[in-house]
Amino acid sequence: MRPILPASLLALSLGACAHAPANNPAPVAKAPTTQEVIDASTPRDWRSLDPEHTVYLQLPAGMVVIELAPAFAPEHVANIRALVQGRYFDGLSINRSQDNFVVQWGDPAGDELPLRRPLGEARATLPAEFSRPADGLDFTALPDRDGWAPQVGFVDGFAAARDPDAGKAWLAHCYGTVGAGRAMAPDSSNGSELYVVTGQSPRQLDLNITTVGRVVVGMEHLSTLVRGKGPLGFYTDPARRTPILAMRLASEMPEDQRAKIEVMRTDTATWDAYVESRRNRRDDWYVHPAGHVDVCNLAVPVRPVPADTPED
Amino acid sequence: MRPILPASLLALSLGACAHAPANNPAPVAKAPTTQEVIDASTPRDWRSLDPEHTVYLQLPAGMVVIELAPAFAPEHVANIRALVQGRYFDGLSINRSQDNFVVQWGDPAGDELPLRRPLGEARATLPAEFSRPADGLDFTALPDRDGWAPQVGFVDGFAAARDPDAGKAWLAHCYGTVGAGRAMAPDSSNGSELYVVTGQSPRQLDLNITTVGRVVVGMEHLSTLVRGKGPLGFYTDPARRTPILAMRLASEMPEDQRAKIEVMRTDTATWDAYVESRRNRRDDWYVHPAGHVDVCNLAVPVRPVPADTPED
Structure with missing residues (x-):
């Protein structure tokens, strides 16, 4: 055998x-x-999946289905919806693939502000949404011990953590978790730069950055992307970037073109x-x-x- | 920024x-x-690295450096050394890539025994080496709690676990851990079929299979391999397999061709x-x-x- x-x-x-x-x-x-x-x-x-909170990331290799988490990051999710509806991401690219860590997409113009694509109807600045009140969540706790948080479990399909003493809950950084990249300032993310975890759960990011959703289908189109040779896995050769053909809300697609899952x-x-x-x-x-x-x-x-x- | x-x-x-x-x-x-x-x-x-217990896996995309763990799987490591020295792996292929789990290489002929490459001087059967006595190891324990084992830490660079009550120690299945694939029988591995963890630490495999080493350099050549579409991530299309150009002990290579790390x-x-x-x-x-x-x-x-x- x-x-x-x-x-x-x-x-x-x-x-x-x-x-x-x-x-x-x-x-x-x-x-x-x-x-x-x-x-x-x-x-x-x-x-x-709720079509208003499901995003299709269309790559040359295939489609990635992302479920947004408005219960955890309402401002970021609203802004990502506005960006998607404004076609912000279409034609941008995946600019970073760091082995055993994350893949990240957005505007390759980076910090050269004058060259960056305008955000359209979306907001440029948002509050940090690193956690939310634990109250009001249907949290199915695991009995299993976790080293990173007092409690872990699931909320509507999302791997999550909870601190009963602090009264806070947040999404756990697991394989497939999607977050909003930020610079040094905690409130410097606006959802125009997104990353997905492709490596061993980097739970040290929990409570340090705003998580906005999770990949439901199509992780293999992200996890296999060639790793970037620059610092943090950014591509030094622009030809290595993967173009984003389109990002769409499921609700924007005709029903017969939505993922039947x-x-x-x-x-x-x-x-x-x-x-x-x-x-x-x-x-x-x-x-x-x-x-x-x-x-x-x-x-x-x-x-x-x-x-x-x-x-x- | x-x-x-x-x-x-x-x-x-x-x-x-x-x-x-x-x-x-x-x-x-x-x-x-x-x-x-x-x-x-x-x-x-x-x-x-000890050149007698370092293996170079040469793929078209580049070299993977594997450190063997004779302290944990002496019989398997000896057999893998014999297989490598007999050039068993040269010209075989990576036959499996399962997203968020493992990549596996060996003889693509699979269980069609008459077609399989002969093992040469290596042994066809070995005892299972799922754990070893905890005594005699220089185990640097982490103070951090672990859900899977009473204690975790490092032994000579290897992520490991220990059960003081049972007096046992074993390697932990982390990103880059290399193991010997087996069939249903616990003692059905012989090192001719090897896997490496490319996904979220599958610690449920601990104590269920023989681990033989870890990847030190070159994980990106394994983690980015296109995923197989068959059950367990095996490639259904043989053209998707990645050829193994060579596997060599570092000690078999001229000194100036060894990895300087x-x-x-x-x-x-x-x-x-x-x-x-x-x-x-x-x-x-x-x-x-x-x-x-x-x-x-x-x-x-x-x-x-x-x-x-x-x-x-």
Whole structure:
């Protein structure tokens, strides 16, 4: 038998899920595997993305679907929506790819202000939104210990952290987390410069920068980008930059051109079973269940909209 | 000013270090930054790699330097050395790239045994080496809590974990950790199929598979490989595979063709200062020092051999 490693979360890819048998009963002898949890899920365990807060980043290699987080960064999200609607990003580029850290896009003119593209209807300055009040969030806490924050868990599909004493919550910097680049001043971001985490969760950025969303589909188009040779992974050769063909709100696209996907809800019993299936792997390959899971090791499953689901 | 993110560990790249001023006194007003720790280090804070346990993986895009871990997997390391010396890997290929997980190389013939390349002097079967006795290791423990293991730290440059009650130690699956792929049987690896972690630390693999080393230089040649479209990220199109030009022990290469690098020792006061500089970032950009660091967020610094260092 060919020596292989077990599937990571990405075995839950669109293709794999599309062919998974539905409603397989879980075996009674042991806790269900991840695949069994997915197979046993019901339509109520899944949700669609809000088209007003979903952005399509169109690259030559394919499309990246980003879910915005207005509950965590309302001002930045509103500004990113204005930038997208004003076609600010179209024709700009990915200017930075730093191995094991981030990919970043925006105006390659950099700090040469006169050369920068005007922001249109969007605002040039915004308040920093590094955290928000913990109250008012549907926070599904993990029981697992985290070194970086008193509590971690999920809020509407976003990996998040919480400090009950300080009464604050924030998004965790995990693989796929999207944030708004800033200069030295904490309030120097406006959403026109965006980055996505492509490396080992840089949780040291938590509470130091405004996070605005997460990549739901298409990370591989960002994570494989050739690394820049300049400081911080900026491309020294402009030809290495990847052009942004377009950025669009899903709501701006005709319905038949929107991504037909659903993401697993993170506030259900199915989610809890999913987390447990990642905490203690029950696949036959594993001989030592970890008894632990890190918030950044829990990719939220994505699936195509089932064929028998009414589309309205 | 251009909105950017701060440098990750990879700002400690060869180029950056080569131009860093030496022996800068650390400011007294605050704990030193990472760069200040590096600048203040002395030759004794660095070590060279053992050429008998250093492997060069030569790919079309460039060279990957791998440090083997005989202290953790003596049988596998001996077998990998035999495979390399027998030129087993030359002309084989990277057959798998799974986003946010691993890249894997070996014989693309897979489980079609008659088609597989013979192992030569190497052994076909080995015992599983998932852990080793904790005794006898120079283990520099981190004070930081870890969810996956009772203790984490570093052993001779390798991110490691330890269970004092069980008296066991093992390598942690971090970005760049190299392991020996196996099938369902725990003792089904022999080192002819190797993987490297390219995604968020898959610590659930700890104690489930034999880890054999770590990538010291050249991760970007592996992490950017196009992802495979088949199950587990295997390439369905053979043309997508990346050929392995050669794998060589450093000791097999003429001295002037060996990588002229040093890595920071992980058992010194300088290392402790380095760790603290990552735990609480003192760079001006940061407004919230984390007060924590994860074992997998601590890349061991690498630098070119200083020009004034005798090479013998």
